[in-house]
Amino acid sequence: MLVIEYKIQAKPKQYQAIEEAIKTTQFVRNKCLRYWMDTSKEDKINGFALNKYPTTLRNEFKLVADLNSMAVQAAAERAWLSIQRFFESCKKKVVGKKGYPRFQKDNRSVEYKTSGWKLHNTKRIITITDKKGIGELKLLGKWDIQTYKVKSIKRVRLFRRADGYYCQFAINVESSDIQPLTGNQIGLDVGLESFYTDSNGHQEPNPRFFRKAEKSVKHAQRLIYKKVKGSTSRKTARSRYARKHLRISRQRNEHAKRLARNLNKSNDLVAYENLQVRNLLKNHCLAKSISDVSWSIFRHWIEYFASKFGRQAVAVAPQYTSQQCSNCGVIVKKSLSTRTHICSCGCSLHRDENAAINILAKARMGHIQSNANGLATSTLSGENLIEQVARMKLESPSL
Structure with a gap:
């Protein structure tokens, strides 16, 4: 599945109509969730029964009837996905909160399936054909x-x-x-000092997009609270603040995408750490820096381009990759502040380069043992699942 994205150019009334469609989607999702919650444990409904409920809503509420029927069905599917996610967490016995479905307060999208829209012959204009009054929308983009x-x-x-x-x-x-x-084969050790260090000794600089824009972001945030609640100037200030965060998010994504593409084009195998970023964010001293470096986005793009280019992407357990000597295999304990790996065998390397070499060595062992059919997949080394196929198909344009 490929996702192509365009910016919309329309009139103010059309933007208001899109907002109404988005709010209707939120309304339907929350109604379906309430319907599921109100049923008794003995009579718990399934996804098929939940998809039938929007028909009742269309007969009861005009705002739901004005929205395309398939868009209403897609909103009900969103509710069922959140319910399924909760059930899966319970079955897997996830530690802590299981993610019980909650009501949505700020929905930002409406989704149509194969009806409710029509493309112009030029493919640069789309017409939304339901009764919300959206009409023709001009598509801006290079795709x-x-x-x-x-x-x-x-x-x-x-x-x-x-x-x-x-x-x-x-x-x-x-x-x-x-x-x-x-x-070529390469191992990557991600970090905060540098974005990543590879097994060849190259250190990619950490761009620190948020840190560089933090002063401007804080200033924009302070301006919000100087405006009167509900006023137009406050909405303008909030919009300015949100655009700054959006720019940082796009910078991170494009940076990670560019690096991941180059790495997969120039190497047959890319090995990286299987980090649990959610757990690392619990360290409040480093949480801001970890969020800023965007390891998860980088990993997703590595797996995507590995699948696209027919490469191998191997995730390796990170335990002892920094402590173990890449030359003799002896464990050399060191604190995070110690940036140089020095072993009694005479090996002296930057600790991140030493870790990258160990990651590549582990990936080679796991790859030889597990990947018997030679498919270009993302393989998680050391796990029972032999092939973990990454299916991230969202390749957004540079905005």
Whole structure:
């Protein structure tokens, strides 16, 4: 599944109509969730029964009847997905909160399936055909949706961001670009001092996008509370503050995407740490820096491009990769403040380079043992699941 995104250009009334459709989606989702909660434990409904409930809502509420029927059904599916996620957490016995479904307060999107919309012949104008009054929307962007058949478009999503409204097309096509083998393999050790250090000794600088913009972001945040609640100036200040965070988010994403693409193009195997970032964020001294470096986004793009280019992406357990000597295998204990690995065997390396070499060595062992069929997948070394196929198909344009 490939997702293509355009920015929307429309009139103020059309933007208001999109907002009404978004609020209706939130209303339907919350109603379906309440319907599930009110049923007794003995009569708990399943996903099929929950998908029937929007028909009752359409007969009862005019705002639901004005929205396309498939868009209403998609809103009910969102409620069921949150319920399923809760059930899966309970079955897996996740430690702590299980993520019990909660009511949505700030929905930002409405999703249409195969009806409720129509593309113009030029493929640069989309018309929303339900009774919300959205009408024709001009699509701004450089993507060539003309190359895909209309029948292959399975979902159309309208959503709001801090800098305007966007339209996404989910297209049912396989995005692959198999690259010739290079014979190179690389191990990556991510960190805060540098974005990553590879097994060849190269250190990629940490851009620290939020740290550089933090002063400006805090100033914009303070301006919000100097305005009167509910006033137009306060809304303007909030919008300015949100756009600053949106810019930082895009910078992180594009930076991670560029590096991941280059790494997968120049190496047949990319090994990286299987970090649990959620647990690392519990360290309040480093949480801001860990969030700023965006390890999870980087990993997702590595797995995506590995699948696209026909490469191998191997996740390695991070235990003892920094402590173990990459030359002789002896454990050399050191604190986080110790940045140089010095072993009695004479090996002297930067601790991150030493860790990257160990990560690559572990990945090679796990890859040889587990990947018997030679598929280009993302493999989690040391786990019972032999092949963990990463299916991240969202390749957003540079905005």
